[in-house]
Amino acid sequence: MRWxxxxLLYLVGGFIVLSLLLVVLFKFVPVPVTATMLMDENxxxxxxxxxxNIDRSMVAAxxxxxxxxxxxxxxxxxxxxxNAIRRNAEGGRIRGGSTISQQTAKNVFLWQGGGYFRKGLEAWFTFLIEQIWGKRRIMEVYLNVAETGIGTYGVEAGARRYFNISAGSLSRLQAARMAAALPLPKERSVKNPGGWxxxxxxxxxARIGVVGRDGLDTCVYD
Known part of the structure; x- marks a missing residue:
């Protein structure tokens, strides 16, 4: 049992050191690729x-x-x-309560899907990036690795795909439409949305104006 x-102690210690090194590295270096990207057949x-170089409306959106x-x-x-736990206990479609920080941690360091083990790792990496990266870097990475369409990642690639412009030239409505599609980018239309x-x-x-008025994005720009 001693061995x-x-x-196990070496395994846990090695994981902690490696995760710290990766988080520190990606504080300064662009994330080259993620597991989600590698597994995308598109x-x-x-x-x-x-x-x-990303319009502030996209951050607010x-x-x-x-x-x-x-x-x-x-x-x-x-x-x-x-609230998500309570709704899920009532049955129906499973809903999450993930923040942008949690989504960033999952997108960069982990894989898609559920399970308590992955959620535990997500919590660990979320804690690390909050402490080491700070809000501005978290937002920057999120907007660069989030899936914005079929085989498309990041708001720059998304803006060029849907509107043929750079992310720095997005209008408020264009940014809002991209944000509306983010949870299900393969299924939700950005360019010609209809109905709901x-x-x-x-x-x-409309909420973008509220974000600016109430300073809900100040941590990104201070």
């Missing part, structure tokens, strides 16, 4: 872009659509998690 205990189209408390939580929105999706995009577009 097994020693092996190939990979991406173009890493500095946050300073994802905050409005995905995580209104992005600037005030520590990586975990406990109220959203509790069009209304949702319009709602996000």
């Amino acid at each position: 097994l205990t020693r092996f 190939g990979i189209t991406k173009d890493w872009t500095s946050l300073s 994802v905050i409005a659509a995905e995580d209104g408390k992005f600037c005030t939580h520590d990586g975990f929105d406990r109220e959203a998690i509790e 999706l069009a209304r949702y995009g319009n709602t996000i577009s």
Whole structure:
């Protein structure tokens, strides 16, 4: 049993050191590829872009659509998690309570799908990036690795695919439509949304003004 205990300690210690090294590295270096990208049978189209070259409306749009408390939580929105647990216990479609920080940790370091083991790793990496990267870097990485269409990753590649412009030239409505499609980019239309999706995009577009008015994106730009 002693050798097994020693092996497990080395394994855990090695994982901690490796994860710390990766998080520190990606604080300064663009993420080259993710597990999700590698497993995408549609190939990979991406173009890493500095946050300073992404229109502020895009940042506000994802905050409005995905995580209104992005600037005030520590990586975990406990109220959203509790609400998701309660709704899931009532049955029906499983819903999550993931923040942008959690989604970034999953997208960069892990794989898609559920399970308690992966969620535990996600929590660990979320804690690390909140402590080491800070909010601005988390947002920058998120907007560069998030899937924005079939075989398309990052808002720069998405903006060029859908609107033939750079991410720095997105209008408020264009940013809102991209944010509306983010949860299901392979299924939701960005360019010609209809029905509920069009209304949702319009709602996000209106919320962009609220994000700016209430300073919900200040942690990204301070």
